Amino acid sequence: MRxxxxxxxxxxxxxxxxxxxxxxxxxxxxxxxRDLLDQPQxxxxxxxxxxxxxxxSAGFLGTGAFQIDDGTGSIYVIAQGQGVPREGAKTTAxxxxxSVFSMAGRTIAAIxxxxxxx
Numbered sequence: 001m002r003x004x005x006x007x008x009x010x011x012x013x014x015x016x017x018x019x020x021x022x023x024x025x026x027x028x029x030x031x032x033x034r035d036l037l038d039q040p041q042x043x044x045x046x047x048x049x050x051x052x053x054x055x056x057s058a059g060f061l062g063t064g065a066f067q068i069d070d071g072t073g074s075i076y077v078i079a080q081g082q083g084v085p086r087e088g089a090k091t092t093a094x095x096x097x098x099s100v101f102s103m104a105g106r107t108i109a110a111i112x113x114x115x116x117x118x
Contacts (some may be wrong), residue, residue, distance in 0.1 A: 030092075034072035037107045040099035048111060049094040050075065059084035065110075068093055076110045 031048045052070030059065075064084040067076050068091065077093040085091045095113035102108075 032072045033068070033070045033075045036075060036097060036109060037073055040097075040102060040107050040109055043097040044099045046097055047094065048097045049092060050077075050111065051092045052090070054085045054087050054089045054091055057084050057087050066093075077113060078110055079113045082113065 029049065030051055031043070033050055033052070036043050036048065036050070050068055050070055052068040052074075054066050055069045055074060056067040057064070059079065062081055062083060063079065065076055065078045066084045067074050077095065093111055093113065095111040098110055098112055100108045100110065
């Protein structure tokens with residue numbers, strides 16, 4: 001004979017589902033650069049993650065920028081308070097996507113990485 005769920009079990013299941021959705025909702029999944037540049041309004045101001053090869057790199061005293069190419073396009077990443085990877089390195093960049101401007105079908109944008117916590 002089956003009995004009804006106790007109120008505590010229902011509340012526990014709801015709490016577990018809520019915690020899981022919060023934990024998974026905060027993770028940025030990998031996005032193709034092409035998608036960022038084709039739909040900048042969708043990603044503007046949001047945290048994104050891209051993976052690819054560094055094609056250009058410049059840094060000084062822990063701050064700099066590098067260009068990453070994932071095979072679908074390339075985008076600049078501005079690294080604040082952290083070093084930049086060398087050219088040719090495979091890397092992942094996570095940060096806030098900022099669309100600077102779009103004109104004649106071309107979007108200029110960057111990913112701004114936050115400073116690493118001490």
